[in-house]
Amino acid sequence: MVAGLLTPDLNEPGYLQRAAHTAGPWLPWLAAGYAVGCAWPDALLPPWLLWQVLASWCVLVPLLLWQPLALRPIVARALVCVVALLSGMWVVDGYSQSHLPPEQFIERSMRVERVLYEGYGIGFIAAPEGRDLPRRIAVHAPAQVSVRTADVVMVRGRLQHATAPWGELRSEVRAVDLHLQQRRETGPRGFAWRAIEGLGQHRDLGGALLLGEGRPRARDAFHQAGLLHFLAVSGLHLGLALVMWAWVMRLLGLPWLLRQVLLVGGALGYAWLVGFSMPTQRAAVMTIAVVAYSLQGRSAHRLGPLSLAVLVLLAMDPSQARNIGFQLSAVAVFGIVTMGMDLVALRRRFMPLYPWPLDRPSWRALLYVCRGALDGMAVGIAATLAVMPITAGNFAEITPWSPLVSVLAGPFLMLVLAAGLPMLMLQGLWPSGPWSGLFVLTQGGLSGLVWMAEQAPQWFRYSLLSVPAPGLALWLSWYAMFLPISRVEHVLWRGLLLIVLLLPGSSG
Numbered sequence: 001m002v003a004g005l006l007t008p009d010l011n012e013p014g015y016l017q018r019a020a021h022t023a024g025p026w027l028p029w030l031a032a033g034y035a036v037g038c039a040w041p042d043a044l045l046p047p048w049l050l051w052q053v054l055a056s057w058c059v060l061v062p063l064l065l066w067q068p069l070a071l072r073p074i075v076a077r078a079l080v081c082v083v084a085l086l087s088g089m090w091v092v093d094g095y096s097q098s099h100l101p102p103e104q105f106i107e108r109s110m111r112v113e114r115v116l117y118e119g120y121g122i123g124f125i126a127a128p129e130g131r132d133l134p135r136r137i138a139v140h141a142p143a144q145v146s147v148r149t150a151d152v153v154m155v156r157g158r159l160q161h162a163t164a165p166w167g168e169l170r171s172e173v174r175a176v177d178l179h180l181q182q183r184r185e186t187g188p189r190g191f192a193w194r195a196i197e198g199l200g201q202h203r204d205l206g207g208a209l210l211l212g213e214g215r216p217r218a219r220d221a222f223h224q225a226g227l228l229h230f231l232a233v234s235g236l237h238l239g240l241a242l243v244m245w246a247w248v249m250r251l252l253g254l255p256w257l258l259r260q261v262l263l264v265g266g267a268l269g270y271a272w273l274v275g276f277s278m279p280t281q282r283a284a285v286m287t288i289a290v291v292a293y294s295l296q297g298r299s300a301h302r303l304g305p306l307s308l309a310v311l312v313l314l315a316m317d318p319s320q321a322r323n324i325g326f327q328l329s330a331v332a333v334f335g336i337v338t339m340g341m342d343l344v345a346l347r348r349r350f351m352p353l354y355p356w357p358l359d360r361p362s363w364r365a366l367l368y369v370c371r372g373a374l375d376g377m378a379v380g381i382a383a384t385l386a387v388m389p390i391t392a393g394n395f396a397e398i399t400p401w402s403p404l405v406s407v408l409a410g411p412f413l414m415l416v417l418a419a420g421l422p423m424l425m426l427q428g429l430w431p432s433g434p435w436s437g438l439f440v441l442t443q444g445g446l447s448g449l450v451w452m453a454e455q456a457p458q459w460f461r462y463s464l465l466s467v468p469a470p471g472l473a474l475w476l477s478w479y480a481m482f483l484p485i486s487r488v489e490h491v492l493w494r495g496l497l498l499i500v501l502l503l504p505g506s507s508g
Contacts, residue, residue: 028304
């Protein structure tokens with residue numbers, strides 16, 4: 001069933017003779033409508049929502065089952081999208097009401113995810129145990145003990161909650177007592193934290209990049225340079241880690257089937273290492289979907305794995321569609337697999353940059369660097385354009401130079417991951433082993449990232465721009481740029497559309 005939703009099976013006998021509305025994947029339309037519905041603000045929910053959902057399903061099902069030939073493909077998919085939109089609104093509305101915890105006095109063990117402030121008191125974001133409370137809670141407590149990211153604490157206090165303007169549930173605890181239960185060095189990932197402590201002055205940055213925990217001191221510099229996405233462990237980090245893992249397995253000569261199984265294991269292992277953060281959960285689900293299709297000898301539609309990941313995560317918690325981090329992660333990947341892949345395909349068509357068999361190694365290396373830089377720019381531009389409306393609407397700012405700065409800083413990030421991840425594993429297996437070289441390489445990569453973040457705003461003016469919130473018309477017009485690109489003329493038209501949309505006054 002999932003296979004049929006992800007992509008059409010062109011090898012199936014009689015496929016091309018079917019009705020036209022089955023000639024493409026349905027899952028992206030379903031996922032897009034459901035995700036937008038789950039993210040819909042409570043203040044804009046239509047009345048009689050349940051009856052609208054029931055009526056839409058009663059209309060859709062007969063049309064799809066009894067009169068398929070009367071529907072054009074785009075009409076059928078649009079109907080699926082609208083029904084999924086209404087269903088998402090209804091599901092998240094009921095979910096928010098049923099999962100709204102009452103104000104009460106609680107005593108709960110929590111894992112610290114991020115320290116907000118420390119002084120006369122201490123504030124931090126924590127993940128409580130159990131399913132009866134929100135996944136993340138802000139805790140404000142007297143400064144009885146000093147806590148760090150990934151520590152486990154016992155909190156006693158009063159639970160309060162409020163709803164943010166965009167509908168996301170915000171909960172906080174006014175603690176009267178705070179006790180340390182477990183230091184991070186003695187927890188399940190203690191081997192990794194003990195290794196992080198050996199990284200010197202940039203160990204807070206190393207913890208953020210390698211373990212997805214903490215708020216490094218250089219965060220403001222990364223924000224100003226447009227490199228803040230480097231600090232959010234996401235599919236970018238998982239993708240780089242899996243590429244290196246696949247290269248190692250190929251170097252060892254492992255069979256193809258075993259490599260696919262170990263690739264899934266590597267994705268799940270990395271997700272565990274970084275605390276199963278939402279972006280890595282999405283990336284892990286996408287990896288599993290792609291591997292499953294490879295094992296079947298089929299190629300998934302480029303939006304299929306992303307759509308499946310979005311639906312799986314929203315099935316676990318529909319309210320996280322209102323989380324800014326979820327939106328940025330999903331929309332960035334959407335931009336990469338649409339516009340990004342199209343731009344990379346155009347580059348390969350008109351500028352292959354592949355060496356001839358007898359070319360010198362130096363020329364081969366230069367062509368390799370050029371291919372990587374151009375493809376990285378294409379992917380970065382697509383992701384940046386995809387998230388611009390969200391960052392402008394929520395933070396009133398954009399980072400226009402982010403794709404170029406990301407390409408320049410990319411080698412330092414790859415060095416950190418290439419040296420840092422083996423360092424964590426080997427240090428855990430053999431704490432007194434000869435791993436000083438890996439520590440030096442990791443420290444060099446971290447220092448290079450900090451230097452790039454500090455220098456980029458001086459090299460590129462307007463690296464961080466304040467902009468007004470976009471209007472609805474701009475939102476709808478903006479994502480027209482992500483329609484399929486197959487010719488150079490399409491790129492030129494999108495450039496013209498981008499200029500028109502960014503003209504002063506177009507955001508109203």
